[in-house]
Amino acid sequence: MANVTITNVRKAFGSTEVLHGVSVGIEDGEFVILVGPSGCGKSTLLRMIAGLENISSGDIAIGGRVVNNVPPKERDIAMVFQNYALYPHMTVRDNMAFSLVMAKAPQAVIDEHVRRAAQILGLSDLLHRYPRQLSGGQRQRVAMGRAIVRDPQVFLFDEPLSNLDAKLRVQMRAEIKELHQRLNTTIMYVTHDQIEAMTMADKIVVMNSGNVEQIGEPLELYDRPANLFVAGFIGSPAMNFLRGQLRDGAFVTNDGVALPLPPTGHGAGNGTDGAPAVYGIRPEHFQLRPDGLPVTVHVVEPTGSETQVIANIGETQILCAFRERVMARPGETIHVAPDTALVHLFDADSGRRYDS
């Protein structure tokens, strides 16, 4: 077990820089998830920690030791690949034992480690099978087993669940979280799925085009996104954004609809009067209220537990999610009110959050 410190790391492929100075501190035993859209550099960062990509500048330290020039096998890390990277010509047992065989461990130690890992993951009956004979979820477990057998200081997961179907993904999510609680080893986990990040992480690192946008606990990112990118990325369905201006302590959209502000004020400070701003409100933070804003219904999508309504405020399309069942028909007008305590305001130019 070890902490991982990433200090001002940059990565360039030729003349194209894909990571522009990333710094992340990871505590011993923490479950950290790097999340971001495709091409944001999260997998590259993970592969740099593993030693599969070299570091253009900056430092990566594992357990206090800078590993920039340490070969992968001496970094004491284990990685689970997106496509599992199981050796197709080896049985489950041999796949899991491979790293120990390479390290010339005694046979008894190898057997014991493989047996224990197989037991943890429920693979004991499959040890003699080849990867081809396993289902997707079983292959996923073998890939994790191969990592567990090594008893590494840090586990690295590179989008491990993206090849599984939705139901299995939910199940494996819980299993990985449980595994972390059991082994208590530092985990770095890359995904583009913000639900995976929200449900599993102790700490989330949101990345976008080679930069870290925000680092924080899942609910912190949900409650207080630092900028428009994080606000739009975290949370499902995504937050509604309405563009407009702050005027005399109120928010008016570009097409002239006045929206209620938080009771504590908008926190934008002086001199922002008339400045372009973005009003953010999550779909689940609307309420049906007779004194609310009139909105025109386009589509009603009942999911059972809630009803999602796509509607227009002025010209802007918004999504509202209500716990109660809405019987509105397309074209009708309903009245909705944003929960003012949960409204987010952002500077339209920099995208930064106005702190209230």
Next chain:
Amino acid sequence: MDATAQAASVQRLSFVRQPDSWLVRLFDYKPFLVAICMLPTAGLLLVFLTYPLGLGIWLAFTDATIGNPGEFVGLDNFISLWDDPVFWLSVFNTFVYTFVTTIIKFALGLWLALLLNHHIPFKAFIRAIVLLPFIVPTVLSAIAWWWIFSPQFSIVSYVLVDRLGWLDHYINFLGTPWAARWSLIVANVWRGIPFIAITLLAGLQTIPPSLYEAALLDGASGWQRFRRITVPLLMPILSVVLTLSVLFTFTDFQLVYAITRGGPFNSTHLMATLAFQRAIPGSQLGEGAAIAVAMIPFLVAATLVTYFGLGRRKWQQGEAND
């Protein structure tokens, strides 16, 4: 529903399907359809593959010569070959030729494939160059090699004697039995490497890079990654290429006939060249055919050994349990 629509639906219900004609029913009959679809393929195979092969085998049991259809003589041709030292020499040569060239071709071809599998500058260009010996017509390259092996004009002798001064006489490449055999082996290796290198390269590219990355993290060294990942995963394609290469080499004719014509003193005759020599210039069609037929058991055996010995891997099978 209004009145006309109701009338239409009533009319539709009263419609009775006419029975199909016997022709339609015949073509719906599966065994007939299978037979009629197979017929063109079977016919072509029969005419262009089975007939010449059958004729060749039949000739081997006759005393046919050019201009004389011959009569059935049973195993006479094979019995006379059994006591023919030149035939046994050709068998020996064929085995040496096949065995030695296959080993060298695979060693060099695999090495070349591994090199080409790396990221190197001008990769496509280099790959195209590697393929070159394979593109040139065999007879053309045979003439080039014949020139290289010439006793008077050999460039090899010229460099070694006149330029470097390492030897004091020109090498007689094709004049003595073993020198001639090795010369042919060199020419065959040169010609055979591209096929091996390119096919093995294709095989190498089917191995996912993440396996090497996983092995790297698992602590495998370069040699261990080659032995534990590359070799076993290459084995299926390797066995197919090996089978084909053995077949091509065992039945090689052009290169040998163009360079040495089996000489000196029949010492480089392969079974294929000897068969041709006896059958056409020697006009003993029956005997030539018998030599060619004698190759068949060897070829079948070689194919079975390489294909079943190396090709089938348990991990490739998809069964749920074993």
